[in-house]
Every structure is written in structure tokens, then in C-alpha cells.
Amino acid sequence: MSLAGIQAAAVTRPAPAPLRLLPLPQGRLPGWCDRFLQPVDAGDIFATRLWHDTTLAHALPRGATPLLGLCAEETALLPLLRGASGALQSLTTPYSLAWRPLQARGVGASAWQTAGASFGAALRFRAPLRLEALAEDAPGLEEWLAGIASAGLAVQRYRHFGNWHEALVPGAGWAGYLAARPPALRSTVRRKLDRAGRDFRFEMQTRPGPALDRAIAGYLAVHAGSWKPAEPAPGFDPALMRAAAAQGALRLGLLRDAAGQAVAAQYWLVSGGRAWLLKLAHLQAQRAASPGTALTAMMIRHLIEEEAVQQLDFGRGDDGYKGLWVAARRQRIGLVLAHAGHPLGLLALLRRRLAGWMGR
Structure with missing residues (x-):
């Protein structure tokens, strides 16, 4: 289904369960998060407890507070940070190679849109939120973003970093x-x-x-x-x-x-x-x-x-040597989620429109 079709279908759906923002005072994920996480040997190392707990304990930006966003009747989990300014962002650092919403095991793909609507509803009238290090082809991403858009938020994409890799x-x-x-x-x-x-x-x-x-x-x-x-x-x-x-x-x-x-x-x-x-x-x-x-x-x-x-991945960035060792490049993207009901959100939307008028 196209993004427009997903958004149209969402009009008749009931309001999603509200997002819950939970603090992480212990500097690690609580045990109940395991149903959202991947095992270390599953091939998705950046969706594991190993990665998240090490990041929480040793790489948090100064002044940032880690949070968990629990969406739509606990179908999706979003590792987040609240920055020193109070704005929300993804739990990403200069060490992050990938970030994505984490879906509970056993939940169907159709729940992505509901989770997105839950997240988007919580962002209305808030300052813009930035999410980084996303794969453009991540499963469920378009449905999740459609749910966010159905809550009245604008989804602005930008190029974050290149990732060089090769399937052997x-x-x-x-x-x-x-x-x-x-x-x-x-x-x-x-x-x-x-x-x-x-x-x-x-x-x-x-x-x-x-x-x-x-x-x-x-x-x-x-x-x-x-x-x-x-x-x-x-x-x-x-x-x-x-x-x-x-x-x-x-x-x-x-x-x-x-x-x-x-x-x-x-x-x-x-x-x-x-x-x-x-x-x-x-x-x-x-x-x-x-x-x-x-x-x-x-x-x-x-x-x-x-x-x-079976696959080699040279991580984050377009260093010149990487293209010698692996042959393929893919783009990791960032997202700015903005709502016109907040002054900074309105400013972000006006900037986007001005850039469009100027052909940028």
C-alpha cells in the first residue's frame, strides 16, 4: 500500500493508545524490555541489550536524560533521549551505526501504523524531535511514519551518513x-x-x-x-x-x-x-x-x-578506504518530526517550505 493509501485508511481508525514516556534511572534497560530486543546472535546487533545497555552506561551526551517511549498498548518501544534543552531525540550518539523503533515479538506488521499514530499524537504541540541513523528500507518504517503523519506531524527526511557494506x-x-x-x-x-x-x-x-x-x-x-x-x-x-x-x-x-x-x-x-x-x-x-x-x-x-x-559492514561514514574493501553504499537517514502547534515546529515547517520554493 502507498503512503497516501495508508494515511487515507488511518482516518477511520480509532484514536491510538497514548504514548508512555518512562525514565531510565538505572542507566540500563529494565528486564521487561527483552520482548522488544533481539538476541545477540540474531544478526541485528544494534537492536540488542548488549548495544543499548553499553550506550546507556558509557556514551550518553552530557546533560541528556534517557527515556523509553512505549507506544500503542506496548506494541513498540522507542529508546529516546531528552536533551539539555528539553527536546526529545533518538537514543543515538557518535557511536551509533543504526537506530530503529523496536517492535514487540509476536506483533503483526499492521501494528506499525498504530504505533506511529500513538507516537505522533504525543508529539503534538511539542518542539521538533530528531531521529537519526535509520535505514531507509527498515521493515515497517513507511507504515510507522504514516501513522505519525496521521497525527498531524510533518515528517522531514535528511541524509545522515553513508554506510559501506557488501554481501559476500x-x-x-x-x-x-x-x-x-x-x-x-x-x-x-x-x-x-x-x-x-x-x-x-x-x-x-x-x-x-x-x-x-x-x-x-x-x-x-x-x-x-x-x-x-x-x-x-x-x-x-x-x-x-x-x-x-x-x-x-x-x-x-x-x-x-x-x-x-x-x-x-x-x-x-x-x-x-x-x-x-x-x-x-x-x-x-x-x-x-x-x-x-x-x-x-x-x-x-x-x-x-x-x-x-555472509556480510561485511564498514559502519558509519564515507571514508575513502571503505569503498576499496566493500562494494556497496547505502544511505542512513535522519528524520525531523515537526508540529505547527509549537513555535519551533512552525519555524521548521516554514524553513522547509522556503527551501522548496527556492528549489533546494
């Missing part, structure tokens, strides 16, 4: 994957792997324990000696690695020199045949040896040959 050819293995890379990268990988085999030692950590603690210390030392800026939430990456290791989802790789110093480090999360690259770095002092390139190749080779992953 079944049975192609590492050789097939490498053969599909650009010629320059193939040549570089072969040369750097040969050198890394002579000069460096590859290490991978996946489980909790002292070895993981040493590897995390190595990762942090590499990050500090790299080109990357300081982290906005320094505790997030170590906490996520430890939590993911406890549930079997972590793949932390390092290259160490002959003295045992880590010269490159990166970590991935794996779930349901998918692998996401969260962070990578190498020492600037070792740049000539390209340890980062060698480590990325080693990690991908391991993921393909030892774990038979």
Missing part, C-alpha cells in the same frame, strides 16, 4: 573476495601480508580474561598514537569490547612488533553471519609499513575462512 558471494572464500577488489588493493594486500608475516605478530581476542585486558590496553595505546582525535566517550569502546566478548560477539585484532608493542588494532562485532567493523587505527610512526591494511586483510580473511560470514 557464497562459496567464493578469501581468494574470491580478494579477486573482486580493485587491482591496486589486491597488489597492496599481497605485499603487506608478506611483510606483516615477517615483521609482525597477528593476535585476535574474542573471550573475557587477562589476554583480552592486555589487548584492549594495546588497542587504546594504538588509538592514542594514531591520527584519530580523542574519543567523545573514552569508556565506550573498552566497555563494548568486554560486553561483546562475554557474549561471544567480539573479534579484536592486533598486530604486534617483535617487542610486543601493538602497531595496529581494530575490533569487529559478529552476529548471525554479519560482521561490523566498529573501529580501527594504526600508529602514525608505523605508517610506512601499512600495518592497518595488513590487519584489515587478516581480519577479513579470518571472518571469511573461519567464521563463514
Whole structure:
């Protein structure tokens, strides 16, 4: 059904149950949220307790208050933040790769529109709300947005960030994957792997324990000696690695020199045949040896040959190197939900209309 058809059908429906906004004083999701969450091995790592609890405990923006929006007779759950200004937004941070409304297990697809209407009704006469890191093709998204629009809100979309990824050819293995890379990268990988085999030692950590603690210390030392800026939430990456290791989802790789110093480090999360690259770095002092390139190749080779992953995902952003390792790009979007009954909502609508008049 088209968006217009969904909106027309909604006119005859009864008013949805009101949205409930619930605080999170403990800094983690309560147990009753589990019916909305995915298991760690289900292939949707950003809809798991692992991801949300680590974000709540270690990555909240300064002055933000976490909330849960419980929609339409508890059919959908929205992890949210109330910012220092009082405006609502999605529970997203600079570490977020994906966000979406979470539907209760066993609830049919038709409930998305009702949940959207419940959410939209609660936003009437409020300041605009911003939702980020949504997949354009997320199941139920159009129905949910139609429900929001039926409550009188304008839904404004914008481009948030690019996400580079690739579905691997079944049975192609590492050789097939490498053969599909650009010629320059193939040549570089072969040369750097040969050198890394002579000069460096590859290490991978996946489980909790002292070895993981040493590897995390190595990762942090590499990050500090790299080109990357300081982290906005320094505790997030170590906490996520430890939590993911406890549930079997972590793949932390390092290259160490002959003295045992880590010269490159990166970590991935794996779930349901998918692998996401969260962070990578190498020492600037070792740049000539390209340890980062060698480590990325080693990690991908391991993921393909030892774990038979079916999809690689290079996370957030359009860094130039990503298109060399994976071939497809998709757009993550943001949404501004605005109601003309609030001065800031009216201003957002006027700006949108002016942009339309000016052809932007």
C-alpha cells in the first residue's frame, strides 16, 4: 500500500493508545524490555541489550536524560533521549551505526501504523524531535511514519551518513573476495601480508580474561598514537569490547612488533553471519609499513575462512578506504518530526517550505 493509501485508511481508525514516556534511572534497560530486543546472535546487533545497555552506561551526551517511549498498548518501544534543552531525540550518539523503533515479538506488521499514530499524537504541540541513523528500507518504517503523519506531524527526511557494506558471494572464500577488489588493493594486500608475516605478530581476542585486558590496553595505546582525535566517550569502546566478548560477539585484532608493542588494532562485532567493523587505527610512526591494511586483510580473511560470514559492514561514514574493501553504499537517514502547534515546529515547517520554493 502507498503512503497516501495508508494515511487515507488511518482516518477511520480509532484514536491510538497514548504514548508512555518512562525514565531510565538505572542507566540500563529494565528486564521487561527483552520482548522488544533481539538476541545477540540474531544478526541485528544494534537492536540488542548488549548495544543499548553499553550506550546507556558509557556514551550518553552530557546533560541528556534517557527515556523509553512505549507506544500503542506496548506494541513498540522507542529508546529516546531528552536533551539539555528539553527536546526529545533518538537514543543515538557518535557511536551509533543504526537506530530503529523496536517492535514487540509476536506483533503483526499492521501494528506499525498504530504505533506511529500513538507516537505522533504525543508529539503534538511539542518542539521538533530528531531521529537519526535509520535505514531507509527498515521493515515497517513507511507504515510507522504514516501513522505519525496521521497525527498531524510533518515528517522531514535528511541524509545522515553513508554506510559501506557488501554481501559476500557464497562459496567464493578469501581468494574470491580478494579477486573482486580493485587491482591496486589486491597488489597492496599481497605485499603487506608478506611483510606483516615477517615483521609482525597477528593476535585476535574474542573471550573475557587477562589476554583480552592486555589487548584492549594495546588497542587504546594504538588509538592514542594514531591520527584519530580523542574519543567523545573514552569508556565506550573498552566497555563494548568486554560486553561483546562475554557474549561471544567480539573479534579484536592486533598486530604486534617483535617487542610486543601493538602497531595496529581494530575490533569487529559478529552476529548471525554479519560482521561490523566498529573501529580501527594504526600508529602514525608505523605508517610506512601499512600495518592497518595488513590487519584489515587478516581480519577479513579470518571472518571469511573461519567464521563463514555472509556480510561485511564498514559502519558509519564515507571514508575513502571503505569503498576499496566493500562494494556497496547505502544511505542512513535522519528524520525531523515537526508540529505547527509549537513555535519551533512552525519555524521548521516554514524553513522547509522556503527551501522548496527556492528549489533546494
